[in-house]
Amino acid sequence: MIIVLKPNVSSRETAAVLKEIKRLGYRPHLMKGVARSVIGAIGDERSHQSLDVLRAWPQVESVTPIQKRYKLVSREAHPQNSTVRARDVVIGGSRVVIMAGPCSVESERQILETAHAVRDAGATVLRGGAFKPRTSPYEFQGLGEKGLKLLSKARRETGLPIITELLSEAHADLVAEHADILQIGARNAQNFQLIIAAAKTGKPVLLKRGLSMKIEEWLLAGEYVLSNRNSGLLFCERGIRTFETYTRNTLDLSAIPILKQESHCPVVIDPSQGAGRADLVMSLSKGAIAMGADALLLEVHPNPKEALSDSAQQLSLDGFRRLMAELKPFIAAAGRE
Amino acid sequence: MIIVLKPNVSSRETAAVLKEIKRLGYRPHLMKGVARSVIGAIGDERSHQSLDVLRAWPQVESVTPIQKRYKLVSREAHPQNSTVRARDVVIGGSRVVIMAGPCSVESERQILETAHAVRDAGATVLRGGAFKPRTSPYEFQGLGEKGLKLLSKARRETGLPIITELLSEAHADLVAEHADILQIGARNAQNFQLIIAAAKTGKPVLLKRGLSMKIEEWLLAGEYVLSNRNSGLLFCERGIRTFETYTRNTLDLSAIPILKQESHCPVVIDPSQGAGRADLVMSLSKGAIAMGADALLLEVHPNPKEALSDSAQQLSLDGFRRLMAELKPFIAAAGRE
Amino acid sequence: MIIVLKPNVSSRETAAVLKEIKRLGYRPHLMKGVARSVIGAIGDERSHQSLDVLRAWPQVESVTPIQKRYKLVSREAHPQNSTVRARDVVIGGSRVVIMAGPCSVESERQILETAHAVRDAGATVLRGGAFKPRTSPYEFQGLGEKGLKLLSKARRETGLPIITELLSEAHADLVAEHADILQIGARNAQNFQLIIAAAKTGKPVLLKRGLSMKIEEWLLAGEYVLSNRNSGLLFCERGIRTFETYTRNTLDLSAIPILKQESHCPVVIDPSQGAGRADLVMSLSKGAIAMGADALLLEVHPNPKEALSDSAQQLSLDGFRRLMAELKPFIAAAGRE
Amino acid sequence: MIIVLKPNVSSRETAAVLKEIKRLGYRPHLMKGVARSVIGAIGDERSHQSLDVLRAWPQVESVTPIQKRYKLVSREAHPQNSTVRARDVVIGGSRVVIMAGPCSVESERQILETAHAVRDAGATVLRGGAFKPRTSPYEFQGLGEKGLKLLSKARRETGLPIITELLSEAHADLVAEHADILQIGARNAQNFQLIIAAAKTGKPVLLKRGLSMKIEEWLLAGEYVLSNRNSGLLFCERGIRTFETYTRNTLDLSAIPILKQESHCPVVIDPSQGAGRADLVMSLSKGAIAMGADALLLEVHPNPKEALSDSAQQLSLDGFRRLMAELKPFIAAAGRE
Numbered sequence A, B, C, D: 001m002i003i004v005l006k007p008n009v010s011s012r013e014t015a016a017v018l019k020e021i022k023r024l025g026y027r028p029h030l031m032k033g034v035a036r037s038v039i040g041a042i043g044d045e046r047s048h049q050s051l052d053v054l055r056a057w058p059q060v061e062s063v064t065p066i067q068k069r070y071k072l073v074s075r076e077a078h079p080q081n082s083t084v085r086a087r088d089v090v091i092g093g094s095r096v097v098i099m100a101g102p103c104s105v106e107s108e109r110q111i112l113e114t115a116h117a118v119r120d121a122g123a124t125v126l127r128g129g130a131f132k133p134r135t136s137p138y139e140f141q142g143l144g145e146k147g148l149k150l151l152s153k154a155r156r157e158t159g160l161p162i163i164t165e166l167l168s169e170a171h172a173d174l175v176a177e178h179a180d181i182l183q184i185g186a187r188n189a190q191n192f193q194l195i196i197a198a199a200k201t202g203k204p205v206l207l208k209r210g211l212s213m214k215i216e217e218w219l220l221a222g223e224y225v226l227s228n229r230n231s232g233l234l235f236c237e238r239g240i241r242t243f244e245t246y247t248r249n250t251l252d253l254s255a256i257p258i259l260k261q262e263s264h265c266p267v268v269i270d271p272s273q274g275a276g277r278a279d280l281v282m283s284l285s286k287g288a289i290a291m292g293a294d295a296l297l298l299e300v301h302p303n304p305k306e307a308l309s310d311s312a313q314q315l316s317l318d319g320f321r322r323l324m325a326e327l328k329p330f331i332a333a334a335g336r337e
Helices: A011-023 A051-056 A108-121 A145-158 A170-178 A194-199 A215-226 A255-262 A271-275 A276-288 A319-331 B011-023 B052-056 B108-121 B145-158 B169-178 B192-198 B215-226 B253-261 B271-275 B278-290 B318-334 C011-023 C050-056 C106-119 C143-158 C167-176 C190-201 C215-226 C256-263 C272-275 C278-290 C317-333 D010-022 D051-056 D108-121 D145-158 D169-178 D191-201 D217-224 D255-262 D271-275 D278-290 D317-335
Strands: A002-005 A027-032 A039-044 A060-064 A085-086 A088-090 A097-101 A126-129 A162-165 A181-184 A205-208 A232-235 A268-269 A297-299 B002-005 B026-030 B037-042 B062-063 B084-086 B089-091 B097-101 B125-127 B162-165 B181-182 B203-207 B231-238 B268-269 B296-298 C002-005 C027-031 C037-042 C060-064 C083-087 C089-093 C097-101 C124-128 C162-165 C181-184 C207-208 C232-239 C267-269 C295-300 D002-005 D025-034 D037-042 D060-064 D085-088 D087-091 D096-102 D125-127 D162-165 D181-184 D205-208 D233-237 D267-271 D295-299
Touching: A002 A011, A002 A088, A002 C215, A011 A027, A011 A051, A027 D025, A027 D037, A039 D025, A051 A060, A051 A297, A051 D037, A060 A215, A088 A097, A088 A181, A088 B268, A097 A108, A097 A181, A097 A319, A108 A126, A108 A145, A108 A319, A126 A145, A126 A297, A145 A162, A145 A170, A162 B125, A170 A181, A170 A194, A170 B169, A181 A194, A181 C060, A194 A205, A194 C106, A194 D233, A205 A215, A215 A232, A215 A255, A232 A255, A232 B169, A255 A268, A255 C278, A268 A276, A268 C050, A268 C167, A268 C190, A276 A297, A276 A319, A276 C181, A276 C278, A319 C317, B011 B026, B011 B037, B011 B052, B011 C232, B026 C027, B026 C037, B026 D267, B037 C037, B052 B062, B084 D096, B097 D217, B108 B125, B108 B145, B108 B318, B125 B145, B125 D025, B145 B162, B169 B181, B169 B192, B192 B215, B192 B278, B192 C060, B203 B296, B215 B231, B215 B253, B231 B253, B253 B268, B268 B278, B271 B278, B278 B296, B278 B318, B278 D255, B296 D025, B318 D051, C002 C011, C011 C050, C027 D060, C083 C162, C083 D087, C089 C097, C106 C124, C106 C143, C106 C317, C106 D295, C124 C143, C124 C295, C143 C162, C143 C167, C162 C167, C167 C190, C167 D169, C190 C207, C190 C215, C190 D271, C207 C215, C207 D278, C215 C232, C215 C256, C232 C256, C256 C267, C267 D278, C272 C295, C272 D125, C278 C295, C278 C317, C317 D010, D002 D010, D010 D025, D010 D051, D010 D278, D051 D060, D087 D096, D108 D125, D108 D145, D125 D145, D145 D169, D162 D169, D169 D181, D169 D191, D181 D191, D191 D205, D191 D217, D217 D233, D255 D267, D267 D278, D271 D278, D271 D295, D278 D295
Parallel strands: A097 A126, A097 A297, A126 A162, A162 A181, A181 A205, A205 A232, A232 A268, A268 A297, B097 B125, B097 B296, B125 B162, B162 B181, B181 B203, B203 B231, B231 B268, B268 B296, C097 C124, C097 C295, C124 C162, C162 C181, C181 C207, C207 C232, C232 C267, C267 C295, D096 D125, D096 D295, D125 D162, D162 D181, D181 D205, D205 D233, D233 D267, D267 D295
Antiparallel strands: A002 A039, A002 A060, A027 A039, A085 A088, B002 B037, B002 B062, B026 B037, B084 B089, C002 C037, C002 C060, C027 C037, C083 C089, D002 D037, D002 D060, D025 D037, D085 D087
């Protein structure tokens, strides 16, 4: 840690800070500068107590950590890319994985029709929401357990593994019984109790980035998965909140190379949520593939005009087939399958 | 709802939209404009299905709701200010309520000393965290149930009602047994399952604003409390996430007059979290009072230099007494007690 | 325009609004809804005075425009893609254009060495700053006119057209004398006097997006170029300001498909400024190409370790060659040359 | 400066960095930590060249400055509050100054009527725009020189000093001839050429905060005024751009205590621009006064319903009188006149 003292701090006040640093288990290193003194505190910032308390001292101007706060998700801890397996599907390997399906499971017919169509077009994971977090209590909240059963049925029919959202700690076992990957949504990205509950099921966890989550905070939230003995962690970028109002969110594609640098975990991009507009999904998907995404999570609906949620951002089955065709040269250019 | 069609839409395509609007239970009203046509759809947007699906139609450019999406929290629904009672303390009345205490309950001595000191200085509610949501799994997570018991003890000794955070649906009954007001933190502000669990305990709920929550979304999250038969809702502004890095968050004091206009529920301001710096708390508190806040939520610690969390933003006991003295003329100027 | 009235507005107050709408040249269309009335005002919003004044009326809740506010930059006005020519180089055609060079012109040797190297690696436009806008008055402000002359010399030697920034209205003629494209920087993106001065030189204008500029505002700023009889407008995305601190800015690649939809003007991406880190430039460039960018603007320096400005985000000559090689398959996948 | 090296850097690579630090005039101080080494570089960061170039070195992870980058605006440089005088009016003293007037000067009658009314209600400076920066080229751009002459006439009649916006370097002399304070608008807050031109007129300069300007950048922009031998600098907060859409901008009132801590210059608050809604101006003004603002800049129009710009955010003359009456107790509570 680097502790910057205020200008004109007496040597007595400085000594007090040095003493406290030692008491907290660090080795202090005083540098007297032109205008103010700076102290380097040597020691493992992750096993010792934080020096953040020093910010409350009147003679201290700032405290800056040197080490990164995340361990298990970091590339330093695990230099190779890690892969995550959902049944036969491997995410993070040479093959780009397409996860597709409706925003919400609405009926048996809707989910089965979509499952067959997306599989035939090349998707290898089926997505679909059974429990839906909705901004307003007056909106459609999903079919719940019935939706999970329909997803299971779709898997039996198509062989596609299932990804679906976990909304409540109380549902963890139920959802894990049906799903192959548990999704933690953006609104729950710092709901640590829910993340722990998901991790403890042993199923892979796809952790969406919160609407205003810094990448460091996202990595630390992922740390809650790995530190609960679950190595199946996927990070999913789905758009951050900015001042721009043309799109619902601003998809931060630079998260791909950053996560690849900082972490070993696979990176998934959700362009449907990111843009909130089906007409931008094609272009964003190409960009994501070119930049190294391991998987795409796409909203596809047999009839977007009648969808019970997020109708504007769901691709039609035809639109999805077109997308898959147009993505091919970019997947090849990226050296993937 | 207002539906704007794209330029040069054929009359057949227009007719299809009009038909769908009728099918969904609205009365359509076509206006042919210079460049494009606009349709007004008359009907109760809250009892009918949303016309949002129309955004997926190729001939539709935009769909804009006219009615506000929140009902029970709105001032239209309840023109008078509502008040919330925690034991003998009334929030939202003529008296400005000061809720004070440490970020985390750390020990019996710490919480009792603080409780007595803040009561003597004029606080009427005691705050203190027992379950702490922490960005990193390696940080102090609170004393849990032991912390709750210490808070109960502090209440017995001082008579101050208790506010503490609820982190997990699984703890709802336990926390409600000890607390007089349940706090939903910023990270859980759209964890609707947790809000519902809090509401169902029957205790008042203080709902913090999420880091990047629009006021409309916040009001809708509050709707989850009132629509679960709990009328004890408090909104608490605690800073939003912006590009500014000088402060941890940007306290959005304009939320006070906006909430007072849109809603009947009391408004609480948390300047400690808002600024992340004790040295700004005095000024922010004065501003909050002048602008009509019903209560302040303040972090006070007998020894901020040794606090186990958020040390930099906690006031000392002396600092708190000074604050209470300096606030007096502003409380009077605001016509409050 | 759509004017929404407040609930319970009397018919007299409604009539007053209708009368004012007529007076301002629109044809009003009253729709009585469940909770409130809505008025559609038919008329050309761009030739008539805005109805925005109605927002000041106590009985009016909101005023929403229907037409887009930009004309000349819009795709509606010019359905085909437009191209911009700088000497022999055409931007916006089938060939992806690479503009490369140092952040600042520092010396004759530096700019000539870079110019030859980037041309040999495939760049077709040379960039370099002569007048530099610097956040602090104590930082290097560029070589000024001497820098412009060095750029001219580099053009004579290599044949590469020049792009450089215009900082002051007073320099417009001087800069236009040397440059083939004038760049308006992000800090001046709403300095309309400067944009007009640039447009009036007749040289093509590359308009960077302001740090917190909505796309609509950007298009309107571009309108200042086209409406001053200069058809050579390029939009350049270079990162917006968000809460994320890992990168200097957040490069908003979704601006590419959005601009392609809304406007006919070529789109340039500046990944160097966007990320502020050379190690992310490769990935961001691939994404930009895949998403349809017409040109890249890249910072390249023969010795980034000694650059006088923005050293961390400039590619070395080797790095640039590697980038050009790796981009090739993506350019092909995008159907470009 | 603090230079953090990457993990596992060889001693040869470390030595190279140490050598470069010395070459740039700093005294390096190596600290070998657990995972990586850290170098403190001692020396005056403002007179020496920045060590920022080190960020381009492959073995360097980060470079963090210790000293603040601003000098003349800082409270360290000038511990007492400074005051700025416009004719007889002193800003930054014990008296809170109210600057009021219309967004745009529209006619002789409008400006004279407003000037008399705001003076009678207690304003001591008259504001009014003659040159208006407008997002779209198709909007009213102000009366220009004619507007300046009307402002001069209003001053002759009422004795109120004038504040008006400077939009173009080319107008600096003209505007300074009529105005007592030159305003630099938010869109030009980093148009350094314009700030320098304003500073050189010798008239006081009110520098609005840019829409997404960090406080440090704002202070540095102010440095351009003081370092051009003009000590009459006022900082004016007028709202920053955030994700919230209820208000046009988010007025960041915490800027008041921060500027008071970091700088000696007077602080002005513009609640009209900040909110974009006249109905919030009252509350925001009270908050600003309570938090220590030295002056308010308020938009007042004799007939907001017919204003040519920003009608929704201008107070009526009656509204202004009411505001002045309600502010009194808060001015007293703040210990001001």
